[in-house]
Amino acid sequence: MLKSWQTRVFKFLVAADKIDQSTEDQMRSWPHSGFSVDDSICLAPGDTFGLERLAQYILRCPFSLARVVRLTDDGSVIYRSE
Known part of the structure; x- marks a missing residue:
C-alpha cells in the first residue's frame, strides 16, 4: 500500500x-x-x-510552532524539542 501511495x-x-523527474x-x-x-482507520x-476529523488530522501542522525558537542570521531555524 505504501508504494502505491x-x-x-x-x-x-x-x-x-x-x-521534476530528477x-x-x-x-x-x-x-x-x-x-x-x-x-488502521x-x-x-x-x-x-x-x-472531517480525519481531514483535520491530516491538515494539522506536523510540528509545534510554539517550539520554533528563532531564525538565525544564516537562515537556520532552531526547534526546541522536549
Missing part, C-alpha cells in the same frame, strides 16, 4: 509541475522517504463527521 503522490506532483528520483533514493500510511460510507 508514494507512486500516486509523485505522479500527481510531477503532473502538477510541483517537482527531484522525484532523488526523493525515491532517500533511506527514509517521508511516506507512511496508517491503514476505516470510515463507513456517509461518515461525514469521521471524514
